[in-house]
Amino acid sequence: MNLAAPLVARKDLPGPYAVLEFRHPPVAAEARAGQFVMLKAEAALAPLLRRPFSIMTVDREAGTFSVFLKTVGPGSRALAQLTVGEMAACLGPLGRPFSPPPAGREPLLIAGGFGIAPFHLFSEELRAQGQKPRVFYGGRTAADLVLGEPFDALGVPLTPATDDGSLGAKGLVTGAVEAYLEETHRPAAFYACGPHPMLRAVARLAQERGCPAQVSLDPWMGCGMGTCLGCVVRIQRPGEASPAWRCACTEGPVFDSREVVWEARP
């Protein structure tokens, strides 16, 4: 649904991060973890197009949802500058959500940077299904891991990892996941959202360990509706002769890691 969504609350976090809560009843009612919205500060004359943001939490009663925003350029900046009461043009919920893990597999949610966003809602969904998700949260340095607390509140264990070791295990987040697997030897199902190299690493790990992985890709998106064909990713589906371009906005952003043709991306 395409609506003008008023900003109802905002929480500024350290660095370029903030959590913005918008009123948009259809998103609040229908959103599933892994889905996203296309957002634009209404008053802003530039940039031209909306930007995709994962749905982090929903409040079904209040008819609101929140996004975890990292300011990186004009679109995110215009959103970051919204004051409570101001409007964002908002289309959503969009895209295919994460699907629950196969029976008997422990859901490991692997996040890099703002990729943590969808795992908040996903953790809630999994808990509601009686599952026990576990989050691995990676970033360059401690300053990038600003969204840990909410998971404590949810009672979801979170393992941080930083490239510089300033918080949690030193090195890539996939290293922390491997360590955990070594230690538990439990069958797992991976869910990954974050920078492309991290997603690729998770896909590789999943293959080595023979466990399923759902990855949330983030190609550039122009419309979110399947019409601009800007967001296409190469997907090789079983039974298909050759890989095909598929819209991440309508057939993703969540894909089975085995179907993603990882080389395609420059």
Place this chain on the structure above:
Amino acid sequence: MNLAAPLVARKDLPGPYAVLEFRHPPVAAEARAGQFVMLKAEAALAPLLRRPFSIMTVDREAGTFSVFLKTVGPGSRALAQLTVGEMAACLGPLGRPFSPPPAGREPLLIAGGFGIAPFHLFSEELRAQGQKPRVFYGGRTAADLVLGEPFDALGVPLTPATDDGSLGAKGLVTGAVEAYLEETHRPAAFYACGPHPMLRAVARLAQERGCPAQVSLDPWMGCGMGTCLGCVVRIQRPGEASPAWRCACTEGPVFDSREVVWEARP
């Protein structure tokens, strides 16, 4: 001088009006009544160019100046949305100021709408020279005359006039001026700032009454420096064979009403 000028204070007035105070020591130090600045909200990506605004007051000690802003489009809106501490790109002071009246003539300052702005500083200048200026302030309706008080504070008599009679005399502000002249029979010098038709009416009245008039024109201005040639107005100077285009930004905005070729403007 071209500086990033922080907004140090703002006062929102009824309707589309506000008074914005910026810190810009060179403008504060040098500005004379009738001069203007080219302003743009720094963060705003659009519009492209700065916009001209009259200097309303200066605080030489604090190194600040203020403008009286009417929001009419993107440029003024972006300025109206500035919060204290945010920056405006500011070039000034620019243009030729009002010059004092010939000896023995009473300065009548005739304003329409936001044209009142320069007369605040001009009243201060005239009072400092021992002159007794009198302001005539016209608008469509009472709601357009939001800047009266400051003149009471300055002890400058102000005669309002509105097209609908909702405040002061009913009809054009020039009518109020005529009434005043009828009543006093004192030799006067006109100063006018406001919409083009009002300026033309003042020029006509000045001619009938044989008294000098300085008018502040407001053509579209692209640069304020005399380089875009977008702001030209037709001026016929005594001794010149034919009218010439002159830049309102460098040779104006204040002109002798007798030199302005009034037909030229569409």
Place this chain on the structure above:
Amino acid sequence: MNLGVEIGAGLRLKNPLLVASGTFGYGVESAAFVDLASLGGIVTKGLYLTPRGGNEVPRIVETPSGLLNAIGLQGVGVHAFVRELLPRLSAHDTAILVNVCGDSVDEYAEVARVLGAVPGVAGLEINISCPNVKKGGLAFGSDPGMTHQVVRAVREATRLPVIPKLSPNVTDITVFARACEEAGADALSCVNTVLALSVDVERRRPKLAFGTGGLSGPAIRPLAVRLAWQAARAVKIPVIGIGGIASAEDALEFLIVGCRAFQVGTANFADPGVHGKILAGLEDYLHRHRFTDINQVVGSLEYPGLPGRQQPP
């Protein structure tokens, strides 16, 4: 108040708003977000005889007030369109125009023939101006002789209204407009995207994988209005204005310079609700200016030094 217009060969639209090719998929994608019946018409994504994969990514990048794209005419091909998509699309009460592409004159004609043989297609827009393919496209649209050939071949292949889509990347668009008219075109679409290049200075490579791309959006509107105006004055057939339209005011610029209808492209991406706003704005304009028919606005431009306002037939 009448918003209905005719864009040649009896092709009537309930209102002058069409969605531009390549910015609305095959129509069905957006049905969830847009009431298709509210549109004057839909122009589909460009179609060849066979499916096309399109270009590598990145395919799209934003520029100041513009969008640079090199999708490369990814598409399902005309047969799959006729078989799977056209039936679903026909369920909606709006005019369906198909954007016809080809690597050769014959392919254009063949695609037209296929579409002429099935119900539900209201007209053909001939894409001789796509800058994002290695063969055909712009090559046909930047040579008056080739343009004439393609249009003539399509004209002979179908009875459907034939609407060549002109390129802005030419010295004199009136030459191409007349070539199309002579070749039997029923109307003209003006214009396609502007051939452009945007560079990633950190990597010293084009931002788009394809290299150059087509520029669209508000940035090109003043150029597109000029071209549509020149084309409309050069021919008798109707002209459909395209380029940077995102509001009723933008659309009115094209109507006033002589366009009978207009297409909304990039703005579909920015706001799926843009169509309702534009149509409401047009009605409001007619009302304020005491017009009763949108056609009264068409060609009403008063241009300095030119004989008064042109009036539509």
Place this chain on the structure above:
Amino acid sequence: MNLGVEIGAGLRLKNPLLVASGTFGYGVESAAFVDLASLGGIVTKGLYLTPRGGNEVPRIVETPSGLLNAIGLQGVGVHAFVRELLPRLSAHDTAILVNVCGDSVDEYAEVARVLGAVPGVAGLEINISCPNVKKGGLAFGSDPGMTHQVVRAVREATRLPVIPKLSPNVTDITVFARACEEAGADALSCVNTVLALSVDVERRRPKLAFGTGGLSGPAIRPLAVRLAWQAARAVKIPVIGIGGIASAEDALEFLIVGCRAFQVGTANFADPGVHGKILAGLEDYLHRHRFTDINQVVGSLEYPGLPGRQQPP
């Protein structure tokens, strides 16, 4: 770190930043706001033999990320320039290029002759691409034969570096680039403004009194970069990139596609401090990318499917 460049016939600039014709007056106007000695060079407002009044107002209107103008080459004429302005301008340590206009081939040549006879002029930019005059201008720049004639005539009239300024309003800019090179041009300026039209829908008239105008600013940058790239690959003489440059990154796009220098136009209006920012940004870029000379960046574009990076001589 070297920012110095050469733009043909031994014309050396201390840095690649020039201010574009018509956006910096005769240089002297801005001396109060800009340190002229910090500029690589100044290109003056266009000059004819005699003074010109220019067009009616409104002459300028803003468009999305762009500026539409129809000043109409208002100017003091070459004689007054040489007499009154050139001496003042020469006091500043920067290269002075004069933008040469004419209604006829002879007038171009005559203006060039006058300027060749006085000290202080570093080069001539030949304006065959102004869209805002009824005679000359674009007419010369959109016909390769005329272009050749004008450039040849100026070439024969002076020993000063001759730099034709090309129009973006053509189908194939390489034809014009080569025509200029053959006629003896020392360098090329790419590009002038884009012929465009903006309509006041309330009054149903063009927003500009002249009617059409020339579009400039960031809106045209992707088009201008494409044209400068094509021109630079078509000729051996240096190309000066122009169009929508407002930052170091914008300027680098033009350098990377093969321009030896660039001009800043509309951005002069928006920010008289833009030059310092751009030059600082260029130095920072060279530093970050471990270049020691701006010329190493020139033509360093890696374009898909094209033989590696072009290197400047």
